[in-house]
Structure formats: structure tokens, C-alpha cells
Amino acid sequence: MSTIGIIANPASGKDIRRLVSHATVIDNNEKVNIVERIILGAQNFGVDKIYIMPDSYMMGYKVQDKLKLSEELNVEIEVLDMKIKASPKDTEKAAQMMEEKKLGCVVVLGGDGTNRLAAKYLKTVPLIGVSTGTNNAYPKMLEGTTVGIAAAVVASKGYDTNLSCRKDKIIEIYKNGEFIDICLMDAVISNEQYIGSKAIWDLDNIKKIIVSNCHPASIGFSAIVGVNKHINERDDYGAVLDLNSSENKFMAPVSAGKVVELSSGDLEIIQINQSISWEANFKGIIAADGEREIVFNIGDKFEFKITRSGPIHVDVRKTMEAAVAEGFFKIK
Numbered sequence: 452m453s454t455i456g457i458i459a460n461p462a463s464g465k466d467i468r469r470l471v472s473h474a475t476v477i478d479n480n481e482k483v484n485i486v487e488r489i490i491l492g493a494q495n496f497g498v499d500k501i502y503i504m505p506d507s508y509m510m511g512y513k514v515q516d517k518l519k520l521s522e523e524l525n526v527e528i529e530v531l532d533m534k535i536k537a538s539p540k541d542t543e544k545a546a547q548m549m550e551e552k553k554l555g556c557v558v559v560l561g562g563d564g565t566n567r568l569a570a571k572y573l574k575t576v577p578l579i580g581v582s583t584g585t586n587n588a589y590p591k592m593l594e595g596t597t598v599g600i601a602a603a604v605v606a607s608k609g610y611d612t613n614l615s616c617r618k619d620k621i622i623e624i625y626k627n628g629e630f631i632d633i634c635l636m637d638a639v640i641s642n643e644q645y646i647g648s649k650a651i652w653d654l655d656n657i658k659k660i661i662v663s664n665c666h667p668a669s670i671g672f673s674a675i676v677g678v679n680k681h682i683n684e685r686d687d688y689g690a691v692l693d694l695n696s697s698e699n700k701f702m703a704p705v706s707a708g709k710v711v712e713l714s715s716g717d718l719e720i721i722q723i724n725q726s727i728s729w730e731a732n733f734k735g736i737i738a739a740d741g742e743r744e745i746v747f748n749i750g751d752k753f754e755f756k757i758t759r760s761g762p763i764h765v766d767v768r769k770t771m772e773a774a775v776a777e778g779f780f781k782i783k
Contacts (some may be wrong), residue, residue: 452499456549456576458542458569459486461508461581467761477583477757479508482560484579485595486514489558492599494526496779497607501538502554504545505530507537539568546572555606556707556765557702558598559599563589563671563740567635570621577605577616577763585605588636588669589740595768601770610777615769617684620663620723624745625754632739637673638755639738640729646745654713655695660727662753664688667704673740676704679718687723689757692716695774696715728754 459482462644490501503511504707511530518524531548535541542561546569549557558579559569566580566589573729578596605612622634657672664684674694676682678701693716700714721727730752737745737753747753774780 452607453497453603454500454502454543454552454554455493455599455606456497456502456552456554456557457486457489457511458504458545458549458557458559458561458565459497459506459510459585460542460559461506461510461563462493462537463565466490469722476661477610478649479510482583483510483517484515485560485583486510487518488595489599489602490514490522490526490528492596493603493606494524495602496600496762497601498526498555498603500527500529502552503528503530504540504541507535522693535578540565542568543572544680545569550574550576554746555608556602558602559590560616561590562587566590567633567742569633570619571633573762577761577765579605579765580769588664588666588671590769595676597767600774601765601767602777603621603763604774607779609779610773611765613771615766616763617766618759619684619764620757620759621690621761622661622663622689623728623758624759626737626745627668627676627752630779632745632762634661634663634739635761636664636740638673639672639741640735641738641743642733642735644734644736650767653710655733657694657777658696658735659691659693661691661727662690663757664734665690670704670707672705672738675705675713675715676718678703679715687724687759689721691719691727691755716766721755721757723757725752729753729755747775 515528519607556577560581560583582590612718624632638661643656662673662676665682666675667677696716704710731747736743
């Protein structure tokens with residue numbers, strides 16, 4: 452049986468950055484539309500069953516009702532049987548269940564933070580990240596129909612996925628010798644002392660940025676490093692940059708419509724499987740992929756390690772190209 456999963460975060464694309472920048476709002480009705488297109492694309496290419504994460508907006512049920520009413524639904528849909536908490540725990544639980552079911556592919560609708568939560572549990576199931584959040588360095592803006600077809604191609608297991616899938620780099624974070632979390636793109640050390648709103652927006656408080664990947668065309672903290680050096684997904688290294696620490700001045704796009712002047716020390720390369728150590732001499736918070744998560748105190752010791760133990764990430768364009776080469780679209 453060919454199966455895929457869909458995790459659509461109803462809270463993505465709605466944080467405080469809509470007040471402090473010009474970030475796009477993608478409402479839940481549009482997310483429903485995207486999920487519909489994913490299903491319609493996938494069901495035409497051999498997918499037998501689609502699992503959907505339940506949520507407070509009931510997107511899975513709305514999609515099911517709409518497609519049944521229009522008589523377009525030709526595949527079985529199952530909304531996962533799990534108690535929702537209307538919190539990030541829902542994404543984590545859904546990803547864990549989809550991993551346990553050994554689905555052929557999982558599509559995650561959200562920003563860097565949502566994809567990070569799913570990636571913590573998707574160890575063997577390939578992931579497609581679709582951008583419906585704010586700062587989206589990891590997920591991409593993709594058409595749902597194409598995403599559904601690509602998910603079906605991967606789930607079919609009918610060709611060599613090494614051509615279009617990669618094992619992503621992540622940043623592993625250790626606090627006082629204990630593993631505590633991961634980041635897909637960037638870990639940001641700030642002297643802010645309260646989590647409050649998850650997103651960081653005051654750049655004066657940022658002390659250090661560690662990245663696994665970065666590109667000047669991204670938006671967010673990884674772009675701060677990206678305007679100094681491009682590090683792609685296949686490079687076997689990451690980097691660290693001390694911010695607000697010298698006269699090395701530059702401009703960077705830090706959020707939607709917001710380009711600012713910054714200063715930093717020299718960029719330091721971190722090789723794959725190499726750790727950098729840092730001991731806190733102030734109280735603060737570490738943001739994981741843009742979300743304030745880890746509180747620390749003076750004297751806490753951290754290690755940040757770049758590894759290639761992240762999720763299996765599907766390159767949609769390369770998947771579609773490989774499908775053409777394999778004759779996937781031909782009617783037999």
C-alpha cells in the first residue's frame with residue numbers, strides 16, 4: 452500500500468513578525484486549499500491512503516468534506532486518532548505517529564519551526580516542507596498539486612531516491628553535557644531572558660548565530676550569515692558568526708521587507724561532526740530555527756554540533772525530473 456501523511460500547522464504564519472515586519476499572512480482557508488491540491492495530485496499516482504494531522508481548525512475534516520461533496524475524492528483519508536493540544540506538541544505527536552506507521556512520505560505545511568518539530572521524529576520517512584510560515588529558509592514555496600505528485604513518486608518506492616532525496620544537516624545542541632534539541636537551519640544565542648512571544652525580532656540582543664546552511668536569498672537569521680558566505684545543503688560544514696561584536700559591517704534581509712545594517716566578527720567554519728563549545732557569561736535564550744526555546748543561566752556550558760543526521764529531505768523538482776526519466780507519468 453502506498454501511503455503519505457500531511458501535517459498542516461494552523462498557527463504558522465501568524466506570529467508577531469506580522470507586526471514588526473511585512474510578513475505574509477497565509478490563513479487557514481488557504482492551507483485547506485493547499486492540502487486539497489496535495490491530495491488531488493497524489494491520488495492520481497498510486498497513493499492508496501493519506502493520513503492527516505488533526506488540528507483546532509479541523510482542516511483534515513474540511514478537506515475531506517469538500518472533496519467528497521465535489522466528488523473528486525478517490526483516495527482514503529484518515530485523520531489521525533490523537534488528542535490535540537493546540538500547541539507544538541500536536542506536530543511532534545503527528546510526526547511520531549507517521550514515522551511509526553512507516554509512511555512513504557510526509558508533507559509538512561509551516562515555517563522553519565514547524566518543519567523542525569516534525570524533523571525531530573521523522574527519521575526514516577522522507578519529508579517535503581511547504582512554506583506557509585514566516586521566515587522560511589527550510590521549507591519552500593511550492594504548488595500543492597506538484598507536491599502531491601512528488602510525494603506519490605517517493606512513496607511508490609519505484610526508483611532510486613538517492614537521485615532526489617538527501618539526508619539533511621542539523622545542529623545538535625548539548626547543554627551541560629546532555630543532548631537537548633536540534634535546529635534545521637540556525638541556532639541563535641540572545642541575551643533576552645524571557646520566552647514570551649516565540650519569535651526574536653530585536654537584533655541588538657543577538658550575540659551568536661550558528662548555521663548548518665545559509666543563503667543570501669533566504670529571509671531570517673541564516674541570511675545574516677548567508678550574506679557573508681553561501682553554505683548549501685550538500686556542503687559538509689556549517690558556520691558560526693558573532694554578531695554586534697566588531698566593525699565588520701554589512702546589510703542583511705532579516706525579515707520580510709526589513710533589511711538592516713549589522714556588524715560581526717569573522718565567520719568561522721564548523722566542519723561536519725565538529726562541535727563548538729560556548730559557556731554562558733550572561734543569562735539568555737537560544738532560539739532554534741527562529742523560535743525561542745532554550746533558557747540558560749550564567750555558567751551553563753553548550754556544545755553545538757553539525758551532523759548529517761537530519762530528516763530525509765525531498766527535492767521536489769529533482770523528484771519530478773527523476774519521475775520523467777523513469778516513465779512515471781506514462782499511462783500503461
